[in-house]
Amino acid sequence: PDACAIAAARARQAQLTKPPGSLARLEEIALFFAGWQGVERPMLERGRALIFAGNHGVAVHGVSAFPPEVTAQMVANFAAGGAAINALATLADLEIRVLPIELDRPTADFTRAPATTEAECLAALSIGAEAVEPGLHAIILGEMGIGNSTAAAALAARSFGGAVSDWVGPGTGLDRDGVERKTQVVADALAFHADAPHSPFDTLCRVGGREIAAMAGAVLRARQLGIPVILDGFISCAAVAPLAAATPAIVDHCLAGHCSAEPGHGLLLEKLGLEPLLRLGMRLGEGSGAAVATLIVRAALATHAQMATFAEAGVSSRA
């Protein structure tokens, strides 16, 4: 981030017609964007919501409340404009790009093989990286993939350790038996891969998935280009977990859009050192929480850019 731009933005905030610090988190967001965009008054004219989709071999174990064909059906729904992310991205004035990745080739069941080969994982990382281009003001990350909260739990557990049950939740709506089954599946996967290397790339290959690797690729490319990223829920955060466990600063250009109802998400945000903008109990994915959080970012940038200073408005400062 650009320290000069942050200092200029901070100096501006001190002159705006409000008690110092009274916009709190909104002021922090404006400084964050000023730093990454390298300007005193950051913008969000070109924001893009990237929704990656993939299918998961682990779904054979009944770890989701929905059948696997829903991934492709929802991709069609995104294209037709009928999903939550369509309504939210329109409201937040975000361009939507939906990138389904080989939906007819689910990953391998990662309880007995790596989810993806290195080549498959690299291909997905590249798809994510190529979806981010210079000149964008922010990237909103989202995903669709029946079974991917199981992959996310495995990624978080393999990256940050702790009890498997702390990372496993109901996802789209498993009952208690389902959550128990899912917990066993994740434990089996961790055991199967226990002796394999624990590098970020190995973890991503072994217990990730294509849409997950694509999100990681998008985060890395955004970092190269200095573009802020708004993360969505448990799965988008799990996509960066292997990298962040090795290199915590990799999420410095990321905002946590929200804390979802998925029980592991709060813990994962703690591990990532991110304080979510919203806590609305949402648990839909698709980038929906990040899109709602974009509205908060817009509030931050609008007040920062548009408010009058004490001098401009002829308002007395403190007594």
Add this chain to the structure above:
Amino acid sequence: PDACAIAAARARQAQLTKPPGSLARLEEIALFFAGWQGVERPMLERGRALIFAGNHGVAVHGVSAFPPEVTAQMVANFAAGGAAINALATLADLEIRVLPIELDRPTADFTRAPATTEAECLAALSIGAEAVEPGLHAIILGEMGIGNSTAAAALAARSFGGAVSDWVGPGTGLDRDGVERKTQVVADALAFHADAPHSPFDTLCRVGGREIAAMAGAVLRARQLGIPVILDGFISCAAVAPLAAATPAIVDHCLAGHCSAEPGHGLLLEKLGLEPLLRLGMRLGEGSGAAVATLIVRAALATHAQMATFAEAGVSSRA
């Protein structure tokens, strides 16, 4: 609220292409608006931010970090479009109405007299009521008034009891000595009025203020008309505290936009039985928190109205 409209809206939500309940608070907001507007798909095309302003005799005790002339200066800033609420109301597509009430006649110093006479208080209640008209889809409440967090603390304390210090905070930025002085001022006021009647109207007259009474009037009129209200910070909530202490259901048509950094606000929201939409540490007033919360309401109404159903989108429901 209209139980049939709520039932219709709930039935619609069950058909939308998302796991049941996965939009959580957004779904609750849509049902809340459906109930008050009496329609399956509520709207927010005609939203109005009402910003009432008044001056406070109690400011002579040095209970604010800013001098009293700032009230009128900020009203001019609202008119010129330079304040935070201007940027936020534009973003949230709200009409702004700024209603300064006799700024050249501050209320009486309520440590030694009622802040307003009954006639003055009624006049202010009427100004608030008249600012709300049939056909509005929502009202956003805000205020400006140097010294009014002292009045708010007194209102909350006289309405709900408890330790005076629990209700007093730094407002626009008092230091520790200032907060101690302010606490003593509130304690003095409560002692002075201790033997007077404790009806909502008496409390509002004695330790309120014109912009505060106007907010109470707007809330009451909105209730008569079935128009949802989005409350802002500590002061807007304190405006309804005397009424809510006597009649808790009076806030049933109100959403708490946010929980501010003012320490008494969280406690006051608890007493009002309201769960805030946002916790961003804001403490600016002017309706700024409520305007940001309006963006969340828009997200709720947009998803509710625009999403496709499972049948429309050809998406399989649960396994």
